[in-house]
Amino acid sequence: MPYLRDVLRDFGDGAMDLVFAPVCVSCSNPIPTTEKDRIVCRLCWVKCRTLPHPRCERCWGPVPPGQDPRPKCRTCGDWPQAVRAIRSAFLMGNEVKAIVHALKYRGWEGSAEPMAQRMAEMAFPQDVEDEARMVVPVPTSKARLRERGYNQAALLASAFARRTDRTTVPDLLARTRSTRTQTALHPDERRANVARAFSVPDGRAPELQGEHVILVDDVWTTGATALACAQTLLDAGARVVSVATFARVIPELER
Ligand SMILES: [Zn+2]
Ligand SMILES: [Zn+2]
Known part of the structure; x- marks a missing residue:
């Protein structure tokens, strides 16, 4: 109904909402017209949990209470020195999963804005x-780009860069070969799977x-993908790499 849509747009968002009432991508309830976000309802945003304290200053991984993660955090102790800081806006949970899923599989490109807003607040x-001026998304494969029409990490990276006064360079990393779907793999297999999968x-x-580059992705699972990307950027001449993601999977803390 392109014409009705155009006519209604002239009357503002309120008129659009009467006909195309937006429903929350997480709970499927209608989003009240008083809320600015048209993708996720306020209640679902409230249910999204941030990463728990105490956390490692560098990687935000969980640290046992009263224990200093330095010099060797269980999560990041073995990483290259030039990987500086990892930040994720939310811990993976039901609502966070629904928001990520909507961006990734349902074509809700508009989700990138509210998601990047939360990432920009970290x-x-x-x-x-002080140092990081350049934002680079984790690239997707050409096949997935064709299938979805967009790279969800690139949408997040560009919105995140705009909101934090940085510059996004969307094509500075390329996927040199398609990696198998990571979900069913063990961490060791994942690492082997993504090694040498990226290039400048x-x-x-x-x-x-x-x-100092900030690498952006939607989800940090084991970190294998982001760390492989970081290594590729460092090998090509970047001095330092930090990472920003919307969600973090910490299996022992998932509901
Ligand atoms: Zn909701
Ligand atoms: Zn750490």
Whole structure:
């Protein structure tokens, strides 16, 4: 109904909502017209949990109470020094999963804005805030790009960069081969699966020299994908890489 839509748009969002009442992608209830977000209802946003404390300053992984994660956090102790800080807006749970799923599989491109807004509100360490100017999304495969028409990480990266006054460079990382779906794999298999799966396109490495890059993805699961991307950026000349994701899977804390 393109014409009705155009006519109603002239009357503003209120008129649009009367006919195309938006429902929350998480709970499927109608979203009250008083709420600005037209994708996720306020109640579902409230149910999204942030990562629990105490957390490691570097990776935000869980740390046993009263224990100093330095110098060797259980999660990030073995990572390269040049991987600086990992931040995720929310712990994976029912509502967070529904929001991610909507962005990824249901074509709700509009979800990227409210998701990136939450990511932009996360506090990075001061040196990251001061240094990191460049935002790069985790690339998707050409096949998935054809299937969905967009890379969900690139949508998040561009909205996140705009909201944090940074520059997004969407094509600085490429997937050199399709990785199998990661979901059913053990962590070791995942690492092998993503190794050498990414590259910096020919001639683009000079843009990375000396940069502190923020890598953006929708979900951090084992970190294998993001860490493989980070290593690729570092090998090509980036000085430091930090990571921002919307959701973090911490299996022992999932509901
Ligand atoms: Zn809801
Ligand atoms: Zn850590």
